[in-house]
Amino acid sequence: MEQGQGLQVYKFGGASVKDAAAILNLCRIVRDFGPKGPLVIVVSAMGKTTNALEEIYELAYAGQAYTEKLRTLDQFHCGVADAVASEPDDKFGVPGLGYGGVTLGTLLEELPERLGGVMPGDYDQQYDQIVGYGELLSSLIMAKALGAQWLDCRSLICTDGNWREARVDWAATERNIDAALPPLLARGLVVTQGFLGGTADGRTTTLGREGSDYTAAILAYCLRAESVTIWKDVAGLLNADPKIFPDTVCYPEISYRETIEMAYYGASVIHPKTLKPLADRNIPLRVKSFLDPEAAGTLIHECQHPALAPAFIRKTDQALLSFASKDFSFISEENMAVIFAALAQAKLKINVMQNSAISFSVCVDFSERRVHQLLDLLREQFTLHYNTGLTLFTIKNYDAASIARLTAGKRLLLEQRTRHTFQFVCQG
Incomplete structure (x- = not known):
């Protein structure tokens, strides 16, 4: 599809499809504010569905009972489906949500069958086969509410088998999308x-937690879209989380580069991988509020702008891992190569790192299973210590006042300063 035909991509996140009222609000937004040209809508799982599916999967993997939690999840989706669509379906007691042989009922029958087959081993691969049902269910309900066509993106977005963080085969994906979507x-x-x-063999993969933004960017890139709009419960791209900082500022416009850095450091509005494919084809990204769709929001594109207000980014549930050589030798490049390889094998992403003469420390998102895998890989070569329950703060475009404000009263375990960014790890 040639650029200039007005194709747009909308992405609606979990908060915007959290219940029937939210879905009906989105139908109004699409009807009243949607483009005149072609539109693709990308939908996340409803509300906290992904968290619920993760919990159910953990129970299944551990061989514990999960049927009551699964029943609650089923009833929730059926209730929402009843509320947003009007055609009764005698077989499943919910509206007739059938597209290309896929119905809400068949999805709700498949999920317990897959959970019943969960067994020890291949944790991440089995995770992807279970947790993706949240998006399948929500998109089916959303398509019915809008009277739209439903598309299973798993047959279009080709990835490798790097479970839970799958890498896109861009050439195959672009061929598929270009053939199927127009x-x-x-x-x-x-x-x-x-x-x-x-x-390629038909197994479901996931693109990383909160990866629905990335999906929207993939589709926009392949279709050469005019723009992408991410609809959130905030006014646009803010300099801080308004639930934590009461005096937030909304950026009216911001460059791709600045936004990529903020997303990398953990800003929750946009998934870190989203910006590159859009920047590569100069596709602007808008962040708008589904609570106030008439507001301007934020425009992210290639631009120059004056100095920005400092951005405050907080990441909780962090672990600080410290590695020391057992023979008191210096932490050399060879030592660090071994540590980096083990971190990659355990799929632990480094948020901050710092080294001294005989030790090397990294701050990562805490996963007990992955941290213990890392310890098993490295305990023979290094003495290892770690702290959990920590918080990582990042100030982008800091000044003295912003540092003083954020560090006051906190015990800093690690801090690091570059020309534009100040980071620290603290307890609590």
């Missing part, structure tokens, strides 16, 4: 899932 868009609105991809 004919559908010629007939009307298309709704699909965020977060999901598929391997």
Whole structure:
């Protein structure tokens, strides 16, 4: 599809589809504020569904009872489906949500079958086969509410088998999307899932937690879209989380580069991988509020702007890992190469790192299973210590006042300063 035909991509996150009222609000936004040209809508799982599916999967993996939690999840989705669609379906007691042989009922039957097959081993691969049902269910309900076409993106977004953080095969994905989407868009609105991809042999993959933004960018890149809009419960791209900082500032416009750095450091509005494919094809990204769709929001594009207000970014549930050589030798490049390889094998992403003569420390998102895997890999070569329950703060475009404000009364375990960024790890 050639650029200039007005194709747009909307992405609606979990908060914007959290219940029936929220979905009906989105239908109003699409009807009253949507583009005149073709539109693809990317949908996340509803509300806290992904968290619930993760909990259910953990119970299944541990061989513990999960049926009551699964029943609650089923009833929730059926209730929302009843509230947003009007055609009864006698077989499943919910509206007739059927697209290409896939119905809400068949999805709700598949999920317990897959959970019943969960067994020890291949934790991440089995995770992807279970947790992706949240997006499948929400997108089916959303498509019905809008009277739109439903598309299973797993057959289009080709990835490798790097479970829970799958890497996109861009050439194959672009071929698939370019063949499948234009004919559908010629007939009307298309709704699909965020977060999901598929391997060549048909297994579901996920693109990383909160990866629905990335899906929107993949589709926009492949279709050469005019723009992408991410609809959030905030006014736009803010300099801080308004739930934590009461005096937030909304950036009216901001560059790709500045936003990529903020996302990398953990700003929750946009997934870190989202910006690169958009910047590569100069596709602007808008962040707008589904609570106030008439407001301007934030425009992210290639631009020059004056100095920005300092951005405050907080990441909780962090672990600080420290590695020391057992023979008191210096931490050399060879030692660090071993540590980096083990971190990659355990799929632990470094948020901050710092070294001294005989020790090397990293701050990572805490996962007990992954940290213990790392310890098993390195305990023979290094003495290892770690602290959990920590918080990582980042100030982008800091000044003296912003540092003093954020560090006051906190016990800093690690701090690091560059030309534009100040980071520290603290307890609590």
